[in-house]
Amino acid sequence: MAYLVLSNKMVFEGKRFGAPGDSVGELVFTTGMTGYIETLTDPSYAGQIVMQTFPLIGNYGIIEEDFEGVPLVKGYVVSEACSFPSNFRSEYTIDEFLKKRGICALQGVDTREITRIIREEGVMNAKICDEIPEDFSEIVNYAVKDVVKTASRKEIKKFPASVSSSASASSSESASDSASDSDGTRKKGYSVALIDYGAKKNIIRSLNERGCDVTVFPCSSSAEEILKTDPDGIMLSNGPGDPAENIYEIEQIKKLIGKKPIFGICLGHQLSALAMGGKTAKLKYGHRGANQPVRLSGSHKTYITSQNHGYAVLSESIEGKGKILFENANDRSCEGIIYEKENCFTVQFHPEASAGPRDTSFLFDKFIDMMGGKSDAER
Numbered sequence: 609m610a611y612l613v614l615s616n617k618m619v620f621e622g623k624r625f626g627a628p629g630d631s632v633g634e635l636v637f638t639t640g641m642t643g644y645i646e647t648l649t650d651p652s653y654a655g656q657i658v659m660q661t662f663p664l665i666g667n668y669g670i671i672e673e674d675f676e677g678v679p680l681v682k683g684y685v686v687s688e689a690c691s692f693p694s695n696f697r698s699e700y701t702i703d704e705f706l707k708k709r710g711i712c713a714l715q716g717v718d719t720r721e722i723t724r725i726i727r728e729e730g731v732m733n734a735k736i737c738d739e740i741p742e743d744f745s746e747i748v749n750y751a752v753k754d755v756v757k758t759a760s761r762k763e764i765k766k767f768p769a770s771v772s773s774s775a776s777a778s779s780s781e782s783a784s785d786s787a788s789d790s791d792g793t794r795k796k797g798y799s800v801a802l803i804d805y806g807a808k809k810n811i812i813r814s815l816n817e818r819g820c821d822v823t824v825f826p827c828s829s830s831a832e833e834i835l836k837t838d839p840d841g842i843m844l845s846n847g848p849g850d851p852a853e854n855i856y857e858i859e860q861i862k863k864l865i866g867k868k869p870i871f872g873i874c875l876g877h878q879l880s881a882l883a884m885g886g887k888t889a890k891l892k893y894g895h896r897g898a899n900q901p902v903r904l905s906g907s908h909k910t911y912i913t914s915q916n917h918g919y920a921v922l923s924e925s926i927e928g929k930g931k932i933l934f935e936n937a938n939d940r941s942c943e944g945i946i947y948e949k950e951n952c953f954t955v956q957f958h959p960e961a962s963a964g965p966r967d968t969s970f971l972f973d974k975f976i977d978m979m980g981g982k983s984d985a986e987r
Contacts (some may be wrong), residue, residue: 609621609622609623609624609738609770610622610624610714610735610736610737610738611735611736611737611738611739611740612635612685612722612735613726613734613737613740613741613744613747614635614722614732614733614734614737614747615733615734615736615744615747615836615896616725616729616732616846616915617744617865618693618725619724619740619814620646620717620718621716621717622680622685622714622715622717622935623714623715623716624712624713624714624738625669625689625703625706625713625714625715626684626703626706626707626711626712626713626935627706627707627709627710627711627712627713628651628712628877628923629710629712630705630712630735630736630737630738631655631657631683631712631735631736631737632682632733632734632735632746632747632750633655633657633681633682633683633733633734633738633750633752634657634682634731634732634733634734634750634751634918635656635657635659635685635722635726635731635732635733635734636653636656636657636658636659636726636731636893636894636896636918637659637660637719637722637723637726637893637896638658638659638660638661638895638896638897639661639662639896639897639898639899640660640662640898640899640914640915641662641897641898641899642898642963642964643898643962643963643964644660644665644666644702645671645674645675645767645963646674646675646676646709646808646962647660647894647916648679648681648684648705649674649675649677649678650676650677650808650846651676651677651678651680651759651782651806651807651808651846651847651848651918652703652806652808652847652848652874652875652916652917653680653784653848653916654680654681654682654752654755654758654759654806654848654849655752655753655755655848656682656683656752656848656868657682657683657684657685657736658681658683658684658685658721658940659684659685659686659719659722660685660686660687660706660719660825661719661720661723661897662692663687663688663719663880664686664687664688664690664695665686665687665688665689665690665702666684666686666689666690666691666693666701666702666703666819666851667690667693667694667695668693668694668695668697669693669695669697669698669699669700669701669702670698670700670701670702670704670705670737671695671697671698671699671734672699673697674962674963675809676808676809676810676962677759677807677808677809677906678759679709679711679759680755680806680848681711681805682761683711683712683713683714683715683734683736684706684711684712684713684714684923685713685714685715685722685736685798686713686714686715686719687715687716687718687719688712688715688716688731689703689713689715689968690702691703691714698932702748704948706926710842712736713736713827713913714736716967717795726893726946727892727893730893731890731892731893731918732893733747733748733750735748735781736739736748745934750966752778752848752849752850753849753850754849754853755806755847755848755854756805756806756827756847756848756849756854756857756875757826757827757828757946759804759805759806759847759848760804760805760806760807760826760827760828760847761804761824761826762825762826763826764824764825764826764829765823766821766822766823766824766825767812767816767821767822767824768813768821768822769816769817769818769820769821769822770798770816770817771817781831782848797818797819797820797821798819798820798821798839798840798841798979798980799820799821799822799837799838799839799840800820800821800822800839800840800841800842800843800967800979801823801825801834801839801841801842801843801868802814802815802822802823802824802825802836802842802843802845803825803827803834803842803843803844803845803848803857803860803876804824804826804827804845805844805848805854805876805879806826806845806846806847806848806874806875807824807846807847807848807950808845808846808958808960808962809843810889810960810961810962811843811845811846811873811960812824813960813962814816814959814960814969815843815972818972820975820976822843823837823839827847827854827857828856830860831860831861831863831864831867832863834860834864835864835868835942836961838871839868840868840979841868841869841871841948841975841978841979842864842868842869842870842871843869843870843871843872843873843876843975844861844870844872844873844875844876844877844879844880844917844954845873845874845875845876846873846874846875846876846958847875847876848875849875850888850890850919851875851878851879851882851888851919852882854879854890857879858879858882858883859883861879861880861883862932863977865880865883865884865947865952866949866950866951866952867954868951869951869975869978869979870950870951870952870953870954870956871952871953871954871971871972871974871975871978872952872953873954873955873957873958873959873960874915874916874917874927874955874956874957875917876954877900877921877944877945877954877955877956878917878919878920878921878956880947880952880954881921881925881930881942881945881954882931884926884930884947884950885925885929886921886922886925886926886929886930887921887922887925888919888920888921888922889919889920890918890919891917891918891919891920891941893916893918894916894917894919895916895917895936895941895956896915896916896917897914897915898912898913898914898961898963898965899912899965900912900913900914900915900936900938900957900966901913901936901937901938902934902935902936902937902944903934903936903937903941904933904956905931905932905934905935905944910937911934911965911967911968912965912967913943913957913958913959913961913965913967913968914957914958914961914964914965915956915957915958916958917956919942920956921942921945921947921956922942923935923941923942926942926945929947930945930946930947930948931945931946931948932944932945932953933945933946933953933955934955934956934957941956942956943956943957944956944957951978953974953975953978955968958971959972
């Protein structure tokens with residue numbers, strides 16, 4: 609028997625699985641029906657206890673090939689964990705994964721009730737523990753701080769484009785078109801500098817599939833160091849935490865904007881807005897899951913996207929600096945911005961989403977076109 613103790617002093621009793629020990633973190637919920645492997649290995653969840661709203665988790669096991677990065681979650685909460693997965697690709701169970709990675713977890717709690725509480729009261733801290741604490745100060749005072757440095761790789765690493773047929777076969781139709789000439793031969797790809805704030809591996813895969821050679825730079829890299837390599841374009845990755853605390857990273861983006869075509873995702877979207885003089889704010893309970901609708905501004909065209917963020921760019925703070933490209937169909941928060949003069953566009957959602965949806969994967973093709981010198985009208 610164990611407990612999930614919320615900072616509002618509500619207590620939920622459940623059953624332990626995963627690693628032993630207590631853990632404090634920011635409790636968030638994600639609504640994805642699939643993709644729990646990607647969720648658990650997404651560096652953007654650093655410092656957080658993740659709760660799945662879908663009732664059964666672990667039914668297709670753990671597949672290491674599907675990992676997005678190093679697991680940095682502080683804890684895991686589900687309604688029911690599957691002990692006997694059924695999937696020919698499965699390597700081991702979710703319980704074994706959590707034990708191996710030192711992540712404590714809880715099942716058998718009322719995740720619907722906890723989700724309702726978070727939606728009504730907002731994101732709050734929580735603790736997974738064996739005994740209910742008398743002093744709640746550890747829980748109340750917890751804060752997710754300086755997690756980008758933890759999530760980022762520490763050394764520069766190159767990921768050349770794959771020339772294998774399997775890479776082309778796994779890509780989307782538009783990706784194959786971008787990466788190959790009409791006779792099926794591989795185009796000479798572009799070089800992309802990816803700044804790693806906690807980058808998901810599928811960003812690299814999505815670029816490689818389109819023939820791009822990717823060089824991943826740590827978040828500590830200077831703008832001068834990146835520009836010295838003369839990339840065709842620059843990608844700003846996803847990442848965890850409060851964007852406004854990343855002062856150094858914002859200053860480097862200021863030096864990069866306008867120098868090369870730039871595509872930013874998630875935290876990269878937020879940092880770009882701050883570099884352009886915009887503002888960000890914390891959402892009440894964030895957008896997390898693989899079923900988040902976004903609308904193309906000025907139209908009724910809507911895409912289903914994968915998202916994982918607790919902060920958003922304030923749309924009004926971008927007026928006169930950039931143009932809103934996408935907005936959330938539920939709360940109308942900013943989901944994308946284009947800075948036409950600076951040859952830069954950014955999105956809050958994840959077009960590289962694995963295990964999907966892939967509605968917006970075409971944005972990588974837009975980035976390829978930008979590096980090729982096509983104007984917005986030509987795209």
